[in-house]
Amino acid sequence: MQWQVAGESVMTGGSSGLDPCMVVVGDPCSDLVRTVVRLAREWRVEIARCEDVYSAVAAAARAPDRRVLIVGTMREMAREQGRFFQIAGANGQRCCCLVDRDSAADPGPVLVAVRSGARLTADVQEVKAILEDWLAGGRPRPRHSDLSDLMEDDLRATEAELIALLGRPSDV
């Protein structure tokens, strides 16, 4: 795991005044990681590449005063009973999670991710839109510790995403 500036300068997104940076988790050869690294390079956003969720926790923890987006597959990020999502949520960090058919079969980690405020998608191509949305949004995520702290908009959005992914109503 290594932090690197993917370009000549770091883009500061939104109006929060906090420098954005990304952590991408997963196989360096995967479509997801290559896509995110390419986008970070295009946008000149600092990025840390991590092969597993353990080094991702370390990378995210070393950016305490930054606006952090962590991108990875549900398979990798759901390790250790999905604790990663809770740590990121408690630290006000945003997660974007690629859910494949296998990981969607087990709703447990998906629910933990949603409850922690993660954005879910089933398509690598949609990651770009999520990243743009995050980069443009200046409002830092509130640090919350449970479901009641989530904003209503967040809840509606994540519930809609969950239903779209799993194809059935959820109990979120």
Added chain:
Amino acid sequence: MTGPQPQGTGRVLLIGQVGKALLDARGLDRRLCETRENVLDGIDAAARNVFDTIGVVMDDASSQLGSVLRALRRSSTARIVLLARMYEEPIARRLTTPIPGEEKLADEYCVCPVSLATLCPRVVQEQRERIPSESQGPDSRAPAASMELERRLRYLERLATTDDLTGLKNRRYIWEFTRQILDRARQADRRVTILVFDIDDFKHYNDVYGHMAGDEILRQAAILMRRCCRSHDVVGRVGGDEFTVVFWDDPYRTAGEVSRDRRSTTAEHPTEAVFVAKRFQQALGNADLHLLGPRGEGVLTISGGLASFPRDGSTAEQLFERADRALLEAKRGGKNRIHLVGEPRNSIADMG
């Protein structure tokens, strides 16, 4: 980004099920000693705070231990101590042994249960210093008492599990280790293989050259076998001239480590075990056993029997019984060979 923090705080972070690993977990001072049950919480805490020592309970890290330790190394400059169960000791030893050109993933290891005083004496010292001397009651002697208790425990443990003559593990340890590693293998769908071997005609050498020479043969055989095995295989002397090796899958090996170790390229334990036995036979043949006189070199041979879990048995008793039976067949078949249990026609690996 904040970089690695300087040391010197005396603070300790313990990651995992600490209650099972420490003798004195109840007395933890939370200001100096933090605990995290989940490894991800532990890595997060290590990256955000300054610690002198990080203790990692190996059992809770499972097969991801390598990744966990690498993340901790990158997050903190603290000394990393592994808290190992008995069956994890070979792995702990390997992870704390420096390999040229490679990052050492942990600095030390302790076999559980361990006292906090041993793990982090500075924490205990600071705890004592904060208590005014006039108010120190019987509890103030607790750290020293737990260190002494642990020292005695280690001494007794060594006596109970080590073969005095060769320094290898003894029969008691080998059996207990085999039971524990089989439990783990059943849960994790892994293989375990037992090799039982003895030195051919050992009684003859004992009778002709004397018991001192016999003892020296056993000591040399122990040293050579230890060298021929992988670091995590467990070698023991289980009887007079009878030895056992427990071969098992190391769940913490990285892909790089596996590819570097050509002995690991074979998929089946028996083949791997026969390879080790052949290396041992070769080493024994080249050993300079001057006690056997000028004609002593190259005369020593071994016979052995191999049995594997789950193919040949599911319990330690079954595996040892079958490996012993295979050893007898090897003896009847002319010695200097290894018999494999469970193969079609009971195939023989002739080592001559």
